[in-house]
Structure formats: C-alpha cells, structure tokens
Amino acid sequence: MxxxxxxxxxxxxxxxxxxxxxxxxxxxxxxxxxxxxxxxxxxxxxxxxxxxxxxxxxxxxxxxxxxxxxxxxxxxxxxxxxxxxxxxxxxxxxxxxxxxxxxxxxxxxxxxxxxxxxxxxxxxxxxxxxxxxxxxxxxxxxxxxxxxxxxxxxxxxxxxxxxxxxxxxxxxxxxxxxxxxxxxxxxxxxxxxxxxxxxxxxxxxxxxxxxxxxxxxxLMYNFAVMRCKESQFLELDPNDILAYRKRDFQIDVLVSDGKVAERKYRNAVIDHVSIEEIMLLLVKGERV
Amino acid sequence: MKGLLTNNFYAVRSSAKVFSVFMLALGAFVTVVVSQQLLLFCMLLGINGFSINAIATMGKDYTSKWGKYKLTSPVKRADIVKSYFISQLIWLLAGIVFSGFVMSASWLLHGCPFDRSIDALLVFSTGISISLFAGAIFFPLFYLGGEERNGAFLVISLLFAIGIVMGITTAVNFVFGSHMTTWQIISGAMIVFVCSLLTFALSYSLTVIVFKKKEY
Missing domain, CATH: 3.40.50.300 (P-loop containing nucleotide triphosphate hydrolases)
Structure with a gap:
C-alpha cells in the first residue's frame, strides 16, 4: 500500500x-x-x-x-x-x-x-x-x-x-x-x-x-492483559510478554494475542485491554 | 507573499492607527507654529515612527503559534523574512510621505523652514538612514536572540542606528571640512543613505541565514 x-x-x-x-x-x-x-x-x-x-x-x-x-x-x-x-x-x-x-x-x-x-x-x-x-x-x-x-x-x-x-x-x-x-x-x-x-x-x-x-x-481485539499471581508470572514464556506492571497482589501482563495466551495459560485471568491501559503498561510498566 | 504582507499589515494596523492620529495632531501643530526644532523633531519622528512601529509588531506573530504555523504553509522561510523587510520599507515610505507633507505645508505657509533649503535633504537622508540601520540591526537580532526579547532589541537597534548615522556624518564632516559646498552636502547625505541601504540589503541575507536555522 x-x-x-x-x-x-x-x-x-x-x-x-x-x-x-x-x-x-x-x-x-x-x-x-x-x-x-x-x-x-x-x-x-x-x-x-x-x-x-x-x-x-x-x-x-x-x-x-x-x-x-x-x-x-x-x-x-x-x-x-x-x-x-x-x-x-x-x-x-x-x-x-x-x-x-x-x-x-x-x-x-x-x-x-x-x-x-x-x-x-x-x-x-x-x-x-x-x-x-x-x-x-x-x-x-x-x-x-x-x-x-x-x-x-x-x-x-x-x-x-x-x-x-x-x-x-x-x-x-x-x-x-x-x-x-x-x-x-x-x-x-x-x-x-x-x-x-x-x-x-x-x-x-x-x-x-x-x-x-x-x-x-x-490492539482492541487481539491485545489482552493477563492478571497473574507472582508464581504464574514466573512460569510465563518471556517471548509472550510485551510489558508487565506489578500491582499490590497481582502482575498485569500485556500480551499481543489474548486468544493464544488463553489457550497456553489456562489458569490465568485474561481481560480485554483499552488503548489507555496499553499505553500505561508500555509507559509505566517494564518491558522484557 | 501577499498573505504574508497582509499578515504584517494586520499586525501593525491598530498601533499604526493610534500613531497616525498622534502624528496628524502633531503635524497640524507643527505646520501652524514656526519652530525649526519642532519641525525637525516631527519629521524625524514621522519618518522613523511608522517603520519602527512596523518592526516592533513582529513579535505579535510569536505570542500565538502563528509564527510556527506560517512555516507549515506554502511559503519559503526567505519569503517570511522578505515580507518583514518589505513591510518596513512600505511603512518607511508612509513616514516619508507624511513628513514631506508636513514640511511642504510649513514651507507653503511660512517659507523655507530651514537655514538652507538643502537641509531638507539632510533631514530625509538622516531619518531614512536611521530607520534602515535600525531594521538592519533588529531583524537578525530578533531571530538570533529570541522573539521574547523583541522590546530590548528594538531599543538597542534604534540607539545603534542613531549612533552609526552620527558616526558617518561626523566622518563626512571631518573629510569635507566645516564649510561644505552644496554638492558636498548632497554627497554626504548620499554616503549616509547608501551605507544604510547596503547594510539593510546585507542584513536581509544574514537574517535569512539565521531564520533558516531557527526551530519552533
């Protein structure tokens, strides 16, 4: 194009x-x-x-x-x-x-x-x-x-x-x-x-x-945020992590394909992510 | 160029209106009253006032984002600079016409207002040269030192311009001696005028170079 x-x-x-x-x-x-x-x-x-x-x-x-x-x-x-x-x-x-x-x-x-x-x-x-x-x-x-x-x-x-x-x-x-x-x-x-x-x-x-x-x-339909506990986070494949941010009791992990992540990490809670949340994770979070 | 000149005209218009009213009143008073000093003051103020007022309003473009916006429009940076130089010349011409009118009116009513008629040429040459030197110093300084220092640069430019004209005039007087012939007086006036014109032309090139490196 x-x-x-x-x-x-x-x-x-x-x-x-x-x-x-x-x-x-x-x-x-x-x-x-x-x-x-x-x-x-x-x-x-x-x-x-x-x-x-x-x-x-x-x-x-x-x-x-x-x-x-x-x-x-x-x-x-x-x-x-x-x-x-x-x-x-x-x-x-x-x-x-x-x-x-x-x-x-x-x-x-x-x-x-x-x-x-x-x-x-x-x-x-x-x-x-x-x-x-x-x-x-x-x-x-x-x-x-x-x-x-x-x-x-x-x-x-x-x-x-x-x-x-x-x-x-x-x-x-x-x-x-x-x-x-x-x-x-x-x-x-x-x-x-x-x-x-x-x-x-x-x-x-x-x-x-x-x-x-x-x-x-x-961004709106594929990207997702995984809400992980520390132990779950440690088991993640680093290649799947775009950025992550530690919260009080969980770690939010930005992934580029929520459906793939859902199949791969069955116990994780996966949410849709807004552009604002992507921005915050990318800016305030850490990138692998 | 038309848009840039219109922009410059709108910038100077309101202050030019106020100045015009003041100058008309002063001009009328000077025409009626017989005073060589007052006439000289009025003529020099007229020649310089309009053009100095024009360059003083340059800063208005930068109180908003218009100065930056103009760079995104289909004009070259050199044309933006050129428009300021042309605007100054237009307002200088307005000042010359005004002063010429006041002098002519005074001459008509009371006879030659100067010791010698050739002195009229000296007044115009001095006034025009001060304006050209002031513009020549001001424009590059404006871009070099920052638009926010507009006022200070204007005062500096004007003082330097007066100083330079006085310096050249002193040098001419020194060379020609105290009892100058008419042709020597005309030559002296031409020397001052040509120096200011050359400096003004050189200043345009310098200002373009400075402005081309300016970031907004």
Whole structure:
C-alpha cells in the first residue's frame, strides 16, 4: 500500500534538555488515520516538527507524498493542513481577517468552504479571536486547516482541553475528511478514547522512542492483559510478554494475542485491554 | 507573499492607527507654529515612527503559534523574512510621505523652514538612514536572540542606528571640512543613505541565514 507519510530512522537531539528522538520510523497509508500516542514530553510534537520542518532533524528521512520536503517545496505544503494545540492564530485577528491572510498564502484557499465551516461551527466571522472560547479557537483552526483542500491533516493535540461534545464534533469532521480515499490524518493525542473512536493505526511513543505500532483492531481485539499471581508470572514464556506492571497482589501482563495466551495459560485471568491501559503498561510498566 | 504582507499589515494596523492620529495632531501643530526644532523633531519622528512601529509588531506573530504555523504553509522561510523587510520599507515610505507633507505645508505657509533649503535633504537622508540601520540591526537580532526579547532589541537597534548615522556624518564632516559646498552636502547625505541601504540589503541575507536555522 502506498504511504502518504513515511518516517525512517528520524533522530533529533536537544543537547540543552538532553531529550532525543531516537530512530523514529512509521508510515501512514493513504485513506487512514494514524493515532500518535504518548505522555506529555514523549516526543510527539518534536516528531511533528521534524515532519513539517519546523524542527530540523539530525538524521533520517521524512517523505510526504513520496518526496522529502525541503523549505522550497511549497507545493507539498499546499497539500498539508495543520492544527496545533491552543492559539494557532494571532488573537487580534477576526476569522474574516484570517481568511484574507490564508487566501494570500494558499493557492487553493476556498473562502466559500471556510464560510460554510464558520456557519456550521457557529463561529462569528467578525469577532476577534481573543474573544473566542478555547473550543471556538480550535474549531476555527480545524476550519482553516480544511479550507485549502489538504490531503494530509496533521493534528497536534487538536482536541485536548475540549469538552466531550466539542471533541465529538471535531472527530466527526475528521471522519468526514478521510471519506476521500487519498486523505489521511496524523492525530497526535494523549486522549486515547478519541483515538479508539477514529484511528485505524496507533503508534505509541515514549521518551523519544517508538514502542509500538499496530492497527487499532489488533490492539482492541487481539491485545489482552493477563492478571497473574507472582508464581504464574514466573512460569510465563518471556517471548509472550510485551510489558508487565506489578500491582499490590497481582502482575498485569500485556500480551499481543489474548486468544493464544488463553489457550497456553489456562489458569490465568485474561481481560480485554483499552488503548489507555496499553499505553500505561508500555509507559509505566517494564518491558522484557 | 501577499498573505504574508497582509499578515504584517494586520499586525501593525491598530498601533499604526493610534500613531497616525498622534502624528496628524502633531503635524497640524507643527505646520501652524514656526519652530525649526519642532519641525525637525516631527519629521524625524514621522519618518522613523511608522517603520519602527512596523518592526516592533513582529513579535505579535510569536505570542500565538502563528509564527510556527506560517512555516507549515506554502511559503519559503526567505519569503517570511522578505515580507518583514518589505513591510518596513512600505511603512518607511508612509513616514516619508507624511513628513514631506508636513514640511511642504510649513514651507507653503511660512517659507523655507530651514537655514538652507538643502537641509531638507539632510533631514530625509538622516531619518531614512536611521530607520534602515535600525531594521538592519533588529531583524537578525530578533531571530538570533529570541522573539521574547523583541522590546530590548528594538531599543538597542534604534540607539545603534542613531549612533552609526552620527558616526558617518561626523566622518563626512571631518573629510569635507566645516564649510561644505552644496554638492558636498548632497554627497554626504548620499554616503549616509547608501551605507544604510547596503547594510539593510546585507542584513536581509544574514537574517535569512539565521531564520533558516531557527526551530519552533
């Protein structure tokens, strides 16, 4: 399958903070949504920065639409819509002024579509952005990102801080966007329930390293957590353990195939696992 | 480029409005009152005020994520820098037009407001050069030292620009002597202006180099 975005062995070190992205590799096929999960400071925004060239990577390759994007590849950036967490635009602007600026930046800026989004999302075109609520600001950012007909949406914590109703509105917009088979979304978030609703693939990042990439269905239907006693845990085949976490009276063990584990370890209690629990086990647990 | 210039215009618009009202009032007063010092002050303030105001608002792009967002849009980093330089020139032109208007009005009402008519050229040359030097120093500093130090860099740039213009003028006076001919005065003004223009052009290249290494 062809990929809209491909990262291979991307590295970036920040000597001042001692943080490093370590050989980050993943890809997003056309027509899919990739959830990019990790705790705060895991490296999600740095990875996105490397993709968009707002952060200059030390090594590795990033291919967008099959091509490495340099500063001069403005035609590639025409096809990308971006939404950052928080204030994307100057607070002294109105949505109308934003449209004027965007019209001068994007050749395919569609003012009619933008006005339609403003009406659908109940945003006043002549109200200053500084008077918008946080939810309205994020809605405006999504409307702006979609109004130049991008093929790839890159969302950096675009739903964080929003109430469940607004988040749901946003997710509907994103699902509409990927109805076109050549559209894709990279959706960075630590709100795992959002990703459970819309993502096709999920990539986990922790301390600058990718720790797991899988389809959402695989994670939700195959992955499982075994609740073991210490004695049961010691009898497990280390190859079956993705990560484990000691609790008071039990050890939770993440396995990649619950059905296989059920057949192999008949006495163990095996539960379905949510994306959040997978993240916690991978981040807070120990890996073999 | 059109979008970037529109962005810069929106950034400066509200403060330019306030400054314009103040300058119109000052201009009207200076036109009526006969005072060479006041006219000089008003003209220099007009030439520099609008353009300095324009570069002072650069920091507004970075109070939100807009500065970073712009990099994800289909523009080159060099174009972003170019847009700031062009904006400064546009506002400098506005200042020149304003000062020219005030000077002409004063001249019409009261006759030549200076000791010699050629002094008018010196005022414009000095004002324009201060603005160009200030911009030339400010832009690379802005990216090099961080957007949050915007205010401090602006003051430093302006003081250095005044110092450089004074330095070049002193050097010209030293070379040509105290009793300069009209052509020597014009040459002196041209030397100051050309130096500032060259520095402004060089600063563009330097700012592009600095900005290309900047991460957000």
């Amino acid at each position: 062809e990929n809209i975005l491909e990262l291979q062995q991307v590295c970036k070190t920040f000597p001042k903070t001692n943080f490093a992205l370590d050989k980050v590799s993943f890809s997003i096929p056309y027509g899919s949504i990739m959830g990019f999960v990790g705790e705060n400071g895991a490296g999600k925004t740095t990875t996105i920065g490397c993709i968009l060239n707002t952060v200059l990577k030390d090594s590795g390759t990033v291919k967008l639409f099959g091509k490495e994007m340099s500063d001069t590849d403005t035609e590639l950036r025409e096809k990308i819509g971006v939404v950052y967490d928080g204030d994307n635009f100057p607070a002294h602007w109105t949505a109308e002024q934003l449209s004027h600026v965007m019209q001068g930046l994007y050749t395919k800026w569609d003012n009619t579509l933008f006005q339609k989004y403003l009406a659908d999302l109940r945003l006043r075109p002549n109200q200053k952005i500084k008077h918008y609520s946080r939810g309205m600001t994020m809605k405006l950012a999504v409307a702006a990102a979609l109004s130049h007909h991008p093929q790839l949406l890159i969302l950096d914590e675009a739903t964080s801080g929003l109430d469940p109703v607004m988040r749901d509105d946003m997710l509907d917009l994103f699902l509409d966007f990927v109805q076109e088979e050549d559209h894709s979304i990279l959706f960075s978030s630590h709100i795992t329930t959002d990703l459970e609703k819309i993502a096709d693939y999920i990539t986990f990042i922790h301390n600058g390293k990718l720790i797991l990439t899988a389809t959402k269905n695989e």
